[in-house]
Amino acid sequence: MHTSLADTLKTQANAHRYFTMDFTARTGLGWHQPTPASASAGHAVSVVIPARNTAYALPTVLDALGAQQHAAEVEVILVDDASTDATFDIARRHPAVTTEVRLTERRGSAAARNAGARLAQAPTVLFVDADMVLPSHVIADVAARAADDTVLTGFRHNVPYQAAPCGGLRLPDGPPLLAADHRVTWTPPVDKPLPYSGITLAEELDGRPLDATDDFQALGYGRFYYDWDLPRMAVTALLAVPRDQLAYVGGFDEEFGALGWGMEDTHLGAALIAAGCLVIPLRQAVGFHLDPPDAAAQWQSKLATWPATLARYRHLLSLPAPAGQGRAFATAADKHLTDSEVISR
Secondary structure (H helix, E strand, O other), X not given: OOXXXXXXXXXXXXXXXXXXXXXXXXXXXXXXXXXXXXXXXXXXEEEEEEEOOOOOOHHHHHHHHHOOOOOOEEEEEEEEOOXXXXXXXXXXXXXXXXXXXXXXXXXXHHXXXXXXXXXXXXXXXXXXXXXXXXXXXXXXXXXXXXXXXXXXXXXXXEEOOOEOOOOXXXXXXXXXXXXXXXXXXXXXXXXXXXXXXXXXXXXXXXXXXXXXXXXXXXXXXXXEEOOEEOHHHOOOOEEEXXXXXXXXXXXXOOHHHHHOXXXXXXXXXXXXXXXOOEEEEEEEEEEEEEOOOOHHHHHHHHXXXXXXXXXXXXXXXXXXXXXXXXXXXXXXXXXXXXXXXXXXX
C-alpha cells in the first residue's frame, strides 16, 4: 500500500529558524532585510517568466528587472505561451531578457514554466509573473539566501490597471505593501464554506496567516491556519525554487493548464515539501502585481475553472509524492522546446 502525498506532507516539518539565523550569523544581514548588491556576489539565479498576452504590463516589468541591483550571475528567460499580442516582440527587444521562447501553440503556464526551467542554468530558478514589478533588491534577496532545500516565497500587492498619460502604467507612490497580500492580511467570508478547506466560519475573522503561523513554521506536519496550509503559501507570482529539486518532482503538473486556472503552484509546493524542502517567506520581497485592463472578466473566467483544478489537486494528493522524475521532466520540457522559437543572446 502506497503512502499518499497528503500523508507524506503530515510528516514534514517547516522549522526553518535555524536556517534564517545561520544566514544572519554568516552575513550580518537580517533575513527580512533588503539585500545590498554585494551580498549576492558568487551566486546565480535563473529568472523564468511565463507570459500570455501581457503586453500591457511587460515593458514595466522588464524595466524593473533591468534595474535590479545585484552582483549575482542572472539570466532572464521569458516563455511566451503563444500570445496574440506584442508580448514576444517586447521581450525580444528588451535588454533585460537573455532568452526568449515562443511556444507554437497555447499550452498553459505550467508548461511555459517547465520549458523555462529546463533551459535554466543556475541552481536557483526564480519564477516571476509577467505582471509583477519588483523592487530593485529582490534578485539580491533571493540570490544571497537560496539553498538546495529551500523554497523562498515573496509577496504581491495587487494594483488596478491605470495607464500613465505619457505611456506605460501608473504605479502607486511608495513601495509595495506586504500587508496587501492575502497571505499576510486576510478577511474571509462568514457563513460561507471556504474554497480550499471547506470549513465555514461563524464570525468575522481578522486573519493574519503570516504572523499567526510564525512565518509559516506552524504549518508544518500538514497543519492548517483556517483555509491556509503550507503548500498554498507557495505562489509562483514570486517564488524561488532549487532547480534540481524542481526536476526531481517532475516540475509543474501540466494537466492544470488544460483544466483552467489555479492549484498548479500549490501542487508544486506540496511536491517540494514532500521532497524535504522548507518554505520560507521573504517579507521584504514584495512586488506590484498589475491587473489587466479587463481584470474583472478575467477573474470570473478563472474562478469558473477553480472546481476542476481543485479536484485535480485533491486527486494528486491521494497519489504517492512525485519523486525521481528528472528524466520525465526533461523529456516533456524538451518536447515543448523542439517546436518552439528560441532566441538566446
